[in-house]
Amino acid sequence: MTTQPKIEPHVIRHPVLVTRARREARNGHRGVIVWLTGLSGSGKSTLAYSVEEVLHRNGCQTVVLDGDDVRHGLCRDLGFSLEDRRENIRRVGEVAKLFMDAGVIVLTAFISPYRAGREDVRKLAGLGDFIEVYCNASIEVCEFRDPKGLYKKARLSQIAEFTGVSSPYEAPHNSEIVVNSGALSVDECVQQIVQEIINRDVFQVPPDCSLKS
Numbered sequence: 072m073t074t075q076p077k078i079e080p081h082v083i084r085h086p087v088l089v090t091r092a093r094r095e096a097r098n099g100h101r102g103v104i105v106w107l108t109g110l111s112g113s114g115k116s117t118l119a120y121s122v123e124e125v126l127h128r129n130g131c132q133t134v135v136l137d138g139d140d141v142r143h144g145l146c147r148d149l150g151f152s153l154e155d156r157r158e159n160i161r162r163v164g165e166v167a168k169l170f171m172d173a174g175v176i177v178l179t180a181f182i183s184p185y186r187a188g189r190e191d192v193r194k195l196a197g198l199g200d201f202i203e204v205y206c207n208a209s210i211e212v213c214e215f216r217d218p219k220g221l222y223k224k225a226r227l228s229q230i231a232e233f234t235g236v237s238s239p240y241e242a243p244h245n246s247e248i249v250v251n252s253g254a255l256s257v258d259e260c261v262q263q264i265v266q267e268i269i270n271r272d273v274f275q276v277p278p279d280c281s282l283k284s
Contacts, residue, residue, distance in 0.1 A: 091171075091174060094172075098131070098132045098174040099130060099131075100176065101200075101272070102171040102173065102174040102177070102200070103171060103177070103201075103202060103271070103273050104179065104196050105119075105178045105179070105268065106167075106181075106202065106203050107119050107178065107180045108243065109207065110240055111182060111235065112208065112218055112221075113206040113208035113252050114208065115180035115182075115206050116180040117257060118250070118257065118260050118261060119135045119137065119178040121257055121258075122178055122261050122265055126176055129276075131176050132174060133178065134178070135178045135179070136163055136166060136181075138182065146163075151231070152232065156184065156185065160181065160183050160185075163179060167196070168195050176274075184238065184240045185241055186241045186243065189203060202248065202267065203243055203246040203247050204264055205249045206252040207242075208251075209253055213253075214235075247267060248264060250264065
């Protein structure tokens with residue numbers, strides 16, 4: 072495992088004036104990280120953006136961090152080796168934490184194949200501020216969908232280190248939510264995720280709340 076560079080003693084966090092609590096009070100809800108994990112093709116991005124739509128319609132401040140988008144910018148220098156995957160998730164976790172501290176509901180859509188990486192983000196977020204959503208769809212279903220044609224390329228050895236084919240995926244043992252995204256509709260999965268967010272007192276449900284995306 073790569074050792075992270077030591078933080079120099081002169082690098083000091085600046086005290087804040089506008090605290091997380093003040094931001095959350097203004098937003099009308101808590102900041103939280105909703106971490107969607109699963110194989111490529113399991114529906115992570117579709118669900119993240121669909122959940123965001125429901126939350127946005129109900130007055131929540133939200134942001135989606137998507138795997139492909141992040142690799143076009145923040146993590147464009149990283150490949151798909153074990154160490155690069157770890158660094159990818161570490162960076163995303165730090166960015167998600169910044170948004171959460173700003174009182175935003177952060178939805179992330181990353182394969183994030185290793186339990187250790189996901190647990191590192193959970194620890195970074197803190198108790199009660201990390202909701203892991205396992206998008207449970209079998210490799211057969213994901214490969215049948217293959218929305219980007221990646222499984223086909225991986226089977227032809229055109230993509231190396233592809234999760235589920237030539238690289239492992241470590242499914243969560245105790246995620247907060249398991250959605251059967253291989254069989255249920257998008258709306259059914261969205262309702263399950265939004266209801267869990269509500270159950271955790273992240274935001275108060277408006278009288279006219281609709282959980283459908």
